[in-house]
Amino acid sequence: MNCIESIHSGSSTSHQYDVNGFTGPIDVLxxxxxxxALNEVCTELLVDPDTQIRKTDRNNGRFKLHLILPTxxxxxxxxxxxxxxxxxxxxxxxCLWSSDINWKDPNSDGFFAPxxxxxxxxxxxxxxxxxxxxxxxxxxxxxxxCLSFYPxxxxxxxxxxxxxxxxxxxxxxxxxxxxxxxxxxxxxQYIAPSQLEKLDPPTPVAVPLRAGQxxxxxxxxxxxxxxxxxxLGPRVGLALRYFDASxxxxxxxxxxxxxxxxxxxxxxxxxxxxxxxxxxxxxxxxPRLPPHPTVEDIGRMRKIRDEALRREEANYFG
Numbered sequence: 001m002n003c004i005e006s007i008h009s010g011s012s013t014s015h016q017y018d019v020n021g022f023t024g025p026i027d028v029l030x031x032x033x034x035x036x037a038l039n040e041v042c043t044e045l046l047v048d049p050d051t052q053i054r055k056t057d058r059n060n061g062r063f064k065l066h067l068i069l070p071t072x073x074x075x076x077x078x079x080x081x082x083x084x085x086x087x088x089x090x091x092x093x094x095c096l097w098s099s100d101i102n103w104k105d106p107n108s109d110g111f112f113a114p115x116x117x118x119x120x121x122x123x124x125x126x127x128x129x130x131x132x133x134x135x136x137x138x139x140x141x142x143x144x145x146c147l148s149f150y151p152x153x154x155x156x157x158x159x160x161x162x163x164x165x166x167x168x169x170x171x172x173x174x175x176x177x178x179x180x181x182x183x184x185x186x187x188x189q190y191i192a193p194s195q196l197e198k199l200d201p202p203t204p205v206a207v208p209l210r211a212g213q214x215x216x217x218x219x220x221x222x223x224x225x226x227x228x229x230x231x232l233g234p235r236v237g238l239a240l241r242y243f244d245a246s247x248x249x250x251x252x253x254x255x256x257x258x259x260x261x262x263x264x265x266x267x268x269x270x271x272x273x274x275x276x277x278x279x280x281x282x283x284x285x286x287p288r289l290p291p292h293p294t295v296e297d298i299g300r301m302r303k304i305r306d307e308a309l310r311r312e313e314a315n316y317f318g
Contacts, residue, residue, distance in 0.1 A: 003092035003265060004242050006083060016087040017130075017164040017216055021154030022223070024133075024207050024215030028080040031138060037071040038136040038236055041101055044069060047234075060309055062101040066240075066260065066289075067305040068298055072099065073289045074216035076240055081132055081214065082263055083170045085242045088216050093246040095283070097123065098312060102133070104145050104228035104235040109182040111145065111227045113190030114204075117241070117289040118219040119161050120187065122252030126158070126219040128244035130162055138211035144235040147215060148204035156199065161189045182227070186316070191222060209237075250282045252315035258308040260285045271287040 016023040029037075039046075045061060066076040075081065076096055086092055095191040104110050118126035133147060142145045153159075164183070183190060196202060204224060207215050217223055242262065250257055287306055290297050 001158065003083075003086055003263070006087060010228075012088045013084050013216070014087040014090065017218070018152045020149070021221035022149040022151075022207070022215060022217035023088065023150040025209050025213040026080075026084055026215070027212065028078060028084070028134060028214045029075065029212035031211045032139070033071075033075075034134070034136050037075060037238070038098065038211075040069050040071045041065065041136065041236065041238075045101070045103070052245075060313070062103065063312075064099055064305050065101060066099045066307055067286060067308065068289065068301050070289060070291075070293060075134065075238060076260070077262065081134075081240070084214070084216060085130065085132055086263065088217055089128060089242070090242050091128075091244040091246060092263060093244060094242050094264075095248075096247040096260040096262050097121070097129070097241040097243055097257075099241065100239050102225075102235075102237040102239055104184075106233055107231050108226060109227050110184045111182055112185055112223075112225045113183045114150070114222050114224040115161060115185060115189050115191060116159060116220055116222055117217075119189060120157055120252060120316055121219060121241075123219070123243055124251045125247065125249050127154070128247050130216050130242055132214055132216050132240040132242060133217070134214045134238045134240070135211050135236075136210035136238055138232060139208065140210075140237060141208040142226070144205050144230050145226075145228045146206055146235075147210050147217075147223055147225050149215075149217055150196070150199050150204050150208045150222040151201055153199050153222040154218040157220060159191055159195055159222065162192050164203040165186045196222070200277055228293065248282075248314075252318065254318040255311040255314035257283055257311050257315060258286045258304075260286045260288065 013023050013026065044065065059270045076099060082094065085094060117131055123129050131143065199222065245264065286304060289301055
């Protein structure tokens with residue numbers, strides 16, 4: 001079945017995604033594949049093998065690793081991942097806007113407050129963008145701080161967000177205050193409880209994952225995750241941010257961002273291709289890491305990654 005036939009087949013993935021704004025768990029990697037990817041990430045992030053804690057606090061080191069790590073590149077282009085994303089977004093034309101590693105140290109207090117990925121992304125329309133979240137550590141359950149989603153919140157569109165970069169606390173539930181200083185979101189953003197109470201239903205659904213399993217959620221879907229209370233190891237997931245390349249445009253213009261081409265019903269370099277034309281006018285294309293990269297290849301791609309991150313940060317924090 002080709003892509004066009006697949007997206008019109010009415011899969012359960014696309015139905016659940018349309019109705020609830022998220023879907024999962026979806027099996028995409030074997031546990032061995034997930035472990036191999038985790039090991040590669042740990043090496044890149046300088047993880048202490050004894051404590052399982054990162055030796056570096058360089059936050060942007062966890063972004064766009066698909067440009068420099070072979071296993072992350074292969075996951076970003078994995079057929080099972082791409083098929084699920086195409087079905088959810090109902091398009092064959094995909095680009096990868098960004099990727100990032102979500103890391104929570106064992107027995108730590110860091111959490112992600114309720115938020116929407118659409119808020120500061122600068123991509124329009126957000127309904128044509130989604131996040132694929134793949135568990136690399138095992139398990140990623142409620143103890144480890146798995147993702148929780150507010151069903152059908154995506155139909156509400158963009159909700160107002162608060163920013164709190166220090167001090168105070170926010171109400172996560174009626175009897176659970178959490179120190180806002182532990183919010184791991186870059187700008188300390190969160191959706192206020194008064195807004196969450198208006199959602200129907202107002203209660204999030206936790207989706208535990210095993211290593212190699214994936215969830216998909218719309219950029220408009222309200223989601224959150226608690227701290228990792230497990231002493232067994234870090235909670236690690238790979239977030240891949242895809243969008244429909246035939247419709248999505250960049251709305252923040254401080255810098256022309258760079259994206260990775262994933263798939264198209266047409267040759268992306270073909271003359272007159274609508275996907276290529278869209279990308280040329282709104283984004284620059286990132287080259288893909290070669291299948292068997294040399295040291296020189298990795299060095300070249302690190303420079304490209306640095307430039308891609310510089311542009312993304314200019315818009316996100318601009």
